[in-house]
Amino acid sequence: MKISVFLALMATGSASAFAPSPTTSSYATQLSLFGGGASKDGDAKPGGGMMDQLAMFKKAQEMQKKKQTLDNELASETFPGATADGKVTVDCKFAPSKNPMDPQPDYLATKFNFDEDWYESASPEELSTAVKEAFMNGIEVTNEAVKAKYSQLEEDIKSLQGN
Secondary structure, three states, rough: OOOHHHHHHEEEHHHHHHHOOOOOOOHHHHHHHOOOOOOOOOOOOOOOOHHHHHHHHHHHHHHHHHOOOOOOOHHHOOOEEEEOOOOOOEEEEEEOOOOOOOOEEEEEEEEEEEEEHHHHHOHHHHHHHHHHHHHHHHHHHHHHHHHHHHHHHHHHHHHHOOO
């Protein structure tokens, strides 16, 4: 008898576990799920802000395309660098980073020119120092050009944040 009462109680307990429970309305929470929140008049926005996210995603894609265009323009240009006395000059190129984990760009020296008279009489240390100075100057010139080009993109991004 004790076992049958125990089994009956267990059966009713497990049967009610599968019965539909009374639901409470969480409509406002459901609408705010993706950042919809309340509108200016206090009502929840239908759609939960998904359209806002879609618009922001499209704007982000547009900014990425603009950045890619700027990077391609910069990569096609050659930037000059030189030592202070002009004995060594260099042509530098901007190489945008392809690795999102390391966003630092590369700078490529494509051509060095030396003053012939100075080159013949220069020591290896003087050559090394002059090459380094010219290359560092080329990187500075390249960075200034990159900064000028990216200022356009920076203004576009600031205008998006203001909306």
